[in-house]
Amino acid sequence: MKNIPLPSTSHQPKKYAGPSAAEVAALRKQFMNPGIFLYYKSPIMIVEGSMQYLWDDTGKRYLDGLGGIVTVSVGHCHPHVVAAANAQNELIQHSTTIYLQPNVALFAEKLASKLPGELKVCYFVNSGSEANDLALLMARAYTQNYDVIALRNAYHGGNASGMAVTGHSTWKYNVPHSFGVHHALAPYPYRGVYGYDEPDAGKKYADDVKSLIDFATPGKVAGFIAESIQGVGGFVEFPKGYLK
Ligand SMILES: Cc1ncc(COP(=O)(O)O)c(C=O)c1O
Known part of the structure; x- marks a missing residue:
């Protein structure tokens, strides 16, 4: 070369x-x-x-x-x-969050100013896996529901709850970890079940989420978790209309 x-x-x-x-x-x-x-x-x-x-x-x-x-x-x-x-x-x-420390509050304010819409409150953690673990706990505690919809081909971390919502055999160990997690079809324009040129692909993949909620859960879920662009799974942008 x-x-x-x-x-x-x-x-x-x-x-x-x-x-x-x-x-x-x-x-x-x-x-x-x-x-x-x-x-x-x-x-x-x-x-x-x-x-x-x-x-x-x-x-x-x-x-x-x-x-x-x-x-x-x-x-x-x-x-x-x-x-x-x-x-x-x-x-x-180092100090702890039970005492006041100026920088953490100033940083939260600055970060919130960059975030869109109602995303205006911060909770700082050490890693992506820990963030997702906390998000799942909060969603379950708040909604009083346990089931979660995740996506195939997703990566959400290597701790127990991150691995549970991850949808890739490469990053899952053969231990029980996905109780209450249901993996919907990967809305993957290039390798997904609906072709790249399918104009209704976004809606069709979203219908699979609805079907999972209707048939694999009690009809109510704690939440839906997805990367905005799947990273580890190969930089997958979802088809138009999938997330809204
Ligand atoms: C989308 C996504 N979620 C979660 C994680 C896990 O983050 P961490 O390795 O900081 O625990 C990663 C790490 O690559 C990631 O890409």
Whole structure:
């Protein structure tokens, strides 16, 4: 494959002086649970990042075309993020929600100002899985119903309740976890049961949700959970009219 040179950058990576990739692989093997797996036989070892670039232990630079959930918005070690995190780290690192702390309330206000419609109240958690676990608990507690409609081809997390609503065998273990969850047809224009050109696909897939409620639940559900665009399942945008 042809090597396309990267544009120049002013960022000078530090010379890496830590353990070698082979040593790190051996440490992982000995001290980390094998469930935390690597994707490649000889994975690169990333030791530094700046904006859109990453460097490996040999000083080789990469353009990060994959990103991670935490860095996908503004890149690696964005100076504004680093400055804000450093300033907070030097002031106080942790208190609890039972005391007042200005930043959490100010952040909630700022976040709410960016959210549409009636989405104006925040509840901060540590991860997507935890957010979905809490959402399911709130929906069940509020509605006094237990059943939930989820979608096939969905990913909602690796904890017990996230796995329950996930609709992909790759991310489900053979333990009981989906009690009360019903997976409707994936409204998937490219690989779904209704073709890409089916003008009524949105309504037809939504009819499957109605049918599940009518035939697989007591007629009432705690909620419906779906990614706005299915991510892990292959970047699936739902057909027009499905969600409204
Ligand atoms: C749509 C969606 N929901 C939930 C999760 C779980 O988030 P976390 O890994 O932070 O628990 C992910 C993670 O990739 C996700 O893509």
